[in-house]
Amino acid sequence: MAGELFSPLSLRSGQVLGSRIAKAAMEENMAGDGQLPDGQLLSLYRRWASGGTGLLITGNVMVHSEALTGPAGVVLDDAAPLEPFTQWAKTGKSGGGAMWMQINHPGRQIQADMPGVVWGPSAVGVDLGKHSSRFGRPVAMTPEQIEATVTRYAVTAHRAEEAGFDGVEVHAAHGYLLSQFLSPLVNRRTDEWGGSLENRARMLLDVVRAVRAAVSPSFAVAVKLNSADFQRGGFDADDARQVIAMLEPLGVDLVELSGGSYESPAMSGRPADARTQAREAYFLDLAKDLVKTSPLPLMLTGGITRRDTAELVLASGVALVGMGTALAVTPDLPDRWRHGREADRQLRPVTWSDKALASAASMAQVRHQLRRIARGSRPKPNTRPAYALLAEQRQQRRALRRYRAWLSAS
DSSP states (O other), rough: OOTTTTHHHHHHHHOOESSSSEOOOOOOOOOOOOOOOOOOHHHHHHHHTTTOOSSOEEEOSSOTTTOSSSSOBBBTTTTTTTHHHHHHHHHHTTTSOOOEEEOOOOOTTOBBTTSOOOEEESSSOOOOGGGGBBBBBOOOOOOHHHHHHHHHHHHHHHHHHTOOOOOEEEETTTSSSHHHHHTTOOOOOSSSSSHHHHHHHHHHHHHOOOOOOOOHHHHHHEEEEEEESSSSTTOOHHHHHHHHHHHHTTTOEEEEEOOSSSSOOOGGGGSSSSSGGSSSSHHHHHHHHHHHHHHHHHHEEESSSSSSHHHHHHHTTSSEEEEEEHHHHTTHHHHHHHHTOOOOOOOOOOOSHHHHHHHHHHHHHHHHHHHHHHOOOOOOOOOOHHHHHHHHHHHHHHHHHHHHHHHHHO
């Protein structure tokens, strides 16, 4: 039976979420010195914690210090000090909701100017046409590197629980490493990690098993999965259906559905399939089909900004509504809904024809709002996309210098 937005959700781990509204992960790219959470992130999450969500999921935390989605990415590995993460968890839970850490490895989706490693299931680079040179050229992972990476996920999950987080979400969507293994377009291996869907899903399943074994039974373990990659011949909804079934016996609490990758950025409302661009809940049609057979509760993220849309999502059988951009513009939106109000502002749309640049500008706009919230300022949603993108590029250059120095000293 569909739940009401402000009704609790009980998970198989025994954890109970206070409502059906979650802040989905957004990559903040706001790490302080040592790639650690600092006062900026605490300020941002304190604002969200007071806004009425039942669950906060952090932006992706890196499991490998030599592989970051951006130069200001947060890293939690076996060498990181735990106290900054303890403060982050405590702050995120200060409003009474749960706090989960999203854990991730970018694989081949690493900027070309970043130090470290660029790995993938196969030596297949990111294809962005004239923008392809923005990303490094990947090398195919060895079996030993795959096994070491599985262990890294488990170490990060264990340390997240030690720090006081309530759960982790394994990121297997948006074209990052585990999503790359799932994709028949990117994964061209002929060994036990390639070919059939069962083989392509092997690394994800091994990661989930290792994570579940490294944490307590009451600690939540979720997976973020593409409902589809929106690329011809890529990971599709039928693949997602089968992978969800594979995850069920492994103690997974929840599967979050999203879609797309850097090559087809459906998650920002600009998929290769233009039909999804003009509406909210980008992936609802796919979710409606998946929920019919899913043995696990599903969370849907992508473009939800209004209460009636959120209620439509729940009415479809989806258990949890995830929002990202909407909470970057209106961090107290759940409380507004509870009191019969809606957001009074929307993020300025990016209408550029170059979809790769448009996606980058959209993400820069969101992060511009996050930094304003972290400084105690109000979001400014009509910020021009070009301004946000240029400001982000300046910040990235500074962060890259810090990251290079830190990595060389580690």
